Amino acid sequence: MATSSNKFLQLIGLLVRVAIPCAILAAGWFGFRLLADPLERPPKPAPKKVMLRSRVEDLQYVDYPVVVKTHAVVQAHNQVTLNSQVSGAVAKVSPSFEVGAYFKKGETLVEIDPRDYETALLMAESQLSAAKSELKLAKLVEDRKLRLVESNAVSQGEVAAASASREQAEANVSLAETEVERAKLSLERTKITAPFDGRVMTKQIGIGQLAGANAPLGEVFAIDYVEVRLPISGEQRAFLELPEFADDPQLAVEFRDGIAPNNEAVWVGKIVRTEGVLDSDSRDLFAIARIDDPFGRKSGKAPLRISQPVIASIEGKVLHDVIALPRAAVRQMDHIVLVNRDDQTLLPLRVEAIWSDADKVIVPAAALPKGMWLATTPMPFTPKGAKIEIIPPADNSISIAESASAEADKNPAN
Incomplete structure (x- = not known):
């Protein structure tokens, strides 16, 4: 009895082990059939046709001034550095010699202490007076020698010596006069005057500062024109x-x-x-x-x-018989899109500008066909021959056709 019961349990276990995989396979097959059945879906709507749209302008022949x-x-047309031609302490600085200040031609801007140069002038004038006195005495001696030589009271050699002394005295007078002129010039140079009507750019000197010869005092420039x-x-x-x-x-x-x-x-x-x-x-x-x-x-x-x-x-120069295209209507530097007036179809065109600026691109009138509008609205693509819808002008009381007709009447060349 025990043996028969064990065999029965083993048989049931075997059936269970076989039934589970079979159930899984049946469930998979049923799911596959369920998912494989075609689902009914609503039909897709037909794609809507999109018409290209653009505003247009007339192509007008003009004379365009470049x-x-x-x-x-x-x-500045004349900018110079003022320099001191003599050395000395700065005694005066004009209020006109400040950065940004205006001054007149001949106005004294800076003055060097003149006392040393006044003293030098007095000394030179004194030397000139002494030289003139020596010349006067030398002329008297020479005249007396010339009178005495006629009576053989003096020798010819004494006369020649007197003449040489007179010539030396004349040379001394000339030298003293030169020294006086130089002393006067040095005294004049203690005043630095403006060479023209101008304005001060920089200032490099102040009262009490020692200025050397050829020392820069500041920069100035002329204001008559720039x-x-x-x-x-x-x-x-x-x-x-x-x-x-x-x-x-x-x-x-x-x-x-x-x-x-x-x-x-x-x-x-x-x-x-x-x-x-x-x-x-x-x-x-x-x-x-x-x-x-x-x-x-x-x-x-x-x-x-x-x-x-x-x-x-x-x-x-003025460019004659040209068309001035708006800069915004020219794409990729040299491409425009024209619209045929008769059937409103596109004509992409490449143009070669003869002049361009920030607002206009100028092309020869002969470079563009007649009977065309210029498309001014950016479009994503512009196939040749594609029909477009014209965006009406801002004034709705005027139609595109009326506007084009009126423009054509005014400009028959288009």
């Missing part, structure tokens, strides 16, 4: 008629503040000459412009200071 802009720095050295590139030179000789017409130029863009001050000058060599690094040609009354002392305008950065606008 304005060349360049950056430079204002500089100069601006304008770099002109080879491309820009083709559109300018720069003066080469003294009698060539001068070229007008306007200057604005290069530091503060909001400064509305404008200074007017003229290009008076050009330098004879190109810059060794940039190959630019420097044109020299002159601005009169830079500190506005006569005109009352805002001052234009030395070393101030400026932006120069130079009037150039």
Whole structure:
């Protein structure tokens, strides 16, 4: 009995071990069939067609005046260092000899103590008086010897000696006169005067300070006019008629503040000459412009200071029969998009500019086909022949067609 019971339990255990894997396999197969059945999904909507849209402008033939802009720095046309030509202690300094102060031509700016030079002048004048007295005596002796030689009272040798003494006395007088002139000149040089109407840039001396001969006292510059050295590139030179000789017409130029863009001050000058060599690094040609009354002392305008950065606008040649494209409508430097007026289709085009500035790109009128608008709205892609929708102008009372028709009536060339 015990043996039969053990065999029965072993049989049940075997069936359980076989049934569990079979159950797992059945569950996997059922799940696979369930997941493999196709699910019903709603159909995807058809992709919506997107029409390209852009604003357009008419292409107008114009005469475009070129304005060349360049950056430079204002500089004094005459800037010198004042030096003392004599040595001595500084006795006086003019209030006009302060940094930034104005002065007039001939005004005494610094005075060296003159007492030593006044004494030297008195000594030189005394030596001159003594030399003149010796000359007077030598002439009397010579005249007397000449009268006596006629009566053989004196020898010819005595006469020659008297003449030599008179000549020596004359030389001594000339030398004494030279010493007097030199003493006067040294005394005059104790006063350092202004060489021109100007302004003080730096001051290096003060009262009581000892100044040596040729010692620098300060730097000054002239204020009648200033100069601006304008770099002109080879491309820009083709559109300018720069003066080469003294009698060539001068070229007008306007200057604005290069530091503060909001400064509305404008200074007017003229290009008076050009330098004879190109810059060794940039190959630019420097044109020299002159601005009169830079500190506005006569005109009352805002001052234009030395070393101030400026932006120069130079009037150039006028380009005839060209089209001025807005800078924003030109992509990748030389690509534009035109729109056919008849069917509103795109025509991408590459252009070659003859001039460009911050606002406009100038191309020859013959370079663009007629009957076209210029697309001014950026688009992600511009396939040739693609139809676009024209964005109406800001004034909704005027349609694109009416605007184009009116523009065409005004400008038949388009």
